[in-house]
Amino acid sequence: MARPERRTVRDLRKGNRAVLLRALYFVGPTSRHELTALTGLSAATVSNVTGDLLSDNVIVEAGLVDSDGGRPRVLLRVNPVYGYAIGVDVGETHVRVELFDLDMNEKAKAEFALRPGGHEVELVVRHILAGIEAVLADSGVAPEQVLGIGIGVPGIVESGPDALIHAQTFGWDSVPLGALLREGTSLPLYVDNGAKTMGQAELWFGAGRGSRNAVIALIGSGVGASIITDGVTYRGANSSAGEWGHTKIALGGRTCRCGGRGCLEAYIGAEAILERAGLPLDTATEQAQLAELVRSGSPVIDETVEYLGAGLANLINLFNPERIVVGGWAGLTLGHHLLTKIKKAAAENCLTQPFSTASIVLGRLGPDAVALGAATLVIEEFLLNNTASPARAAAAL
Amino acid sequence: MARPERRTVRDLRKGNRAVLLRALYFVGPTSRHELTALTGLSAATVSNVTGDLLSDNVIVEAGLVDSDGGRPRVLLRVNPVYGYAIGVDVGETHVRVELFDLDMNEKAKAEFALRPGGHEVELVVRHILAGIEAVLADSGVAPEQVLGIGIGVPGIVESGPDALIHAQTFGWDSVPLGALLREGTSLPLYVDNGAKTMGQAELWFGAGRGSRNAVIALIGSGVGASIITDGVTYRGANSSAGEWGHTKIALGGRTCRCGGRGCLEAYIGAEAILERAGLPLDTATEQAQLAELVRSGSPVIDETVEYLGAGLANLINLFNPERIVVGGWAGLTLGHHLLTKIKKAAAENCLTQPFSTASIVLGRLGPDAVALGAATLVIEEFLLNNTASPARAAAAL
């Protein structure tokens, strides 16, 4: 009903600049010649715009490559040290802060443990700010060189200037994390749900590469999903889309920690699995416990596979994705041994047509992906709205 | 990961033309002055582009309106007779063909009954082609004036040149409806699932007006949903997104006509409700039967409300829409009497934050909306890619 919106002739240049930069970022070192084919732009425009990008130091030359008896092609690539992105993972047990260059090489890392139940906002804010200082100091990167800070948090994030967060497990209700952090740093902030940042990491660098319609299912203690529509993370009206874990799969069934009954999370969440198997809950050993359950072929696992398959089938029926990525530590533990059974269970609970076009694969990134994905929020903005302030261009020289 | 794509300076004009036309279409008669505010374009550009549109006869002047002591504003509006759109509804019991002008006034209508089980492709194609001829003859509209034909069909439509259709209830498996129709007409064809076209009708002209993130839930004999993301119908990788009726709500529960067990449709589909109430199935009386069940307060209805609420809650948790529209004849029958209870059931099965931002309302359009929505497929294309062939401009004069 309302989509297009474009105006002046300057937007054209800005848009084409973004198109070229994006191509260079995702395809890697490329010649101007190839860029004309990749983007559909004329050679002249490619030359013009890459000229701008070069003089702004956003991209750099990266060697030559022979051509059949003609002038060799000059390879271009994004300047990895044009700027840096910081990714923050606020998890149940830790606050992790990582600094990446534009090639997503980790240049520094800081981690702070959180006591169970010790999730006071002030503490988390202190850790984040300390972490930022630490990674900057360790890497020798100046704050001016940082393009922004991406933060993955649990719960629902209302995007806006304050970045209000609702996280039941943390006891956070309408916590303005963005506003609080801005008292300690002036860098641009991008706050999002951790499942979504991890999903974006899998989409950009992991098992979701190249898909335009995908769902990344994340199964750990909690259960969530990151929904990719037309190549972009879908957030919904208030950024809370993707609460797959609390969809009802068995109306009136097991009680979930959200208070509801019959939630998917109450069956396939890691804690729920252990509880159903009659095992004591202990965050220190739960990973080993789950692995042992899977190894021994417990009937609880068979049941879990059935619920997981049905849950995935629901996603496929609703979203018709071309790819489903199963991730999260519990998801990977189950998937590594039982992927075939999971697929079978999904097939049995799904319409044949959408099932046949959806490939179900395992995530390829580890738990670090939350911070990596948070950093991609920064990169996403950089690729879209990079307008090369002269100050930065000079500073980066 | 991949979004922007724009090129030449001519695209600018095309885009701004679409922006203005869209504004005029949805806002109604408007002056150039107001259009500058609505679109953000400069007065000069509005003047230029509307000048083009006027001389192409796509829009026309529509009277004056006073301004406080100054030159009166000239109102502009879409020329309702610039072209026409045909909408086709291929349903279980009928093929309905309607012809609309650009104001969506119905100018002619043709209907053909289908016998139960009599859904042979050739028959349906014949009806559609005959209907097109009939509405053209009745309205006196020449084929050249028709912008296109939108067709809403049951089942899954693989968009493509052939418009392959998979409709189990019709016994259609990979039927190339588009290719078959093209043998009888050379007009542009737009084929889509009937639930999606009806959803688009509610979005444009009904209870969904103005919402960018919405789900239109359609409950009749079957159960489906039309998902609106960022103002546009979401179709997924193969146009089969929105198969809400076959998501599992009670794993291992009632058998559904799709062959699966525990599908939502097996609980809230009209036939399923009657079956659960122990009533005989008869398509002629089912609407009255359902109304009577609702009126008498049958316990089956209470249960149905519970399932429906949970199903809606699942949609809200996954999509975080700002609006949910409940439509379809069974949905409306239930909703008219039980909306409060349905909302309560949804609230109990939904996370509080996304529930609080989603309004649940009833559809405002009747069953005719399938054909109307099919016609909007034509209009959508017209608004986006209208490039005013001189031939058409002359013909319309």
Added chain:
DNA sequence: ATACATAGTATATATCTTGAAAAAAGTCAC
């Protein structure tokens, strides 16, 4: 009548993309 207010248009300007021509930077045959 004249002043004033508002709507809409014409003109000049700065940008933009592009196709064609020119330049650059190699290879290859001799």
Added chain:
DNA sequence: GTGACTTTTTTCAAGATATATACTATGTAT
């Protein structure tokens, strides 16, 4: 080595666009 050839990249002129500003059109108020 040198000239012909190939391929990539840049330059340049042409065509198209949105916008700001100045200007015209068309009313009302006094």
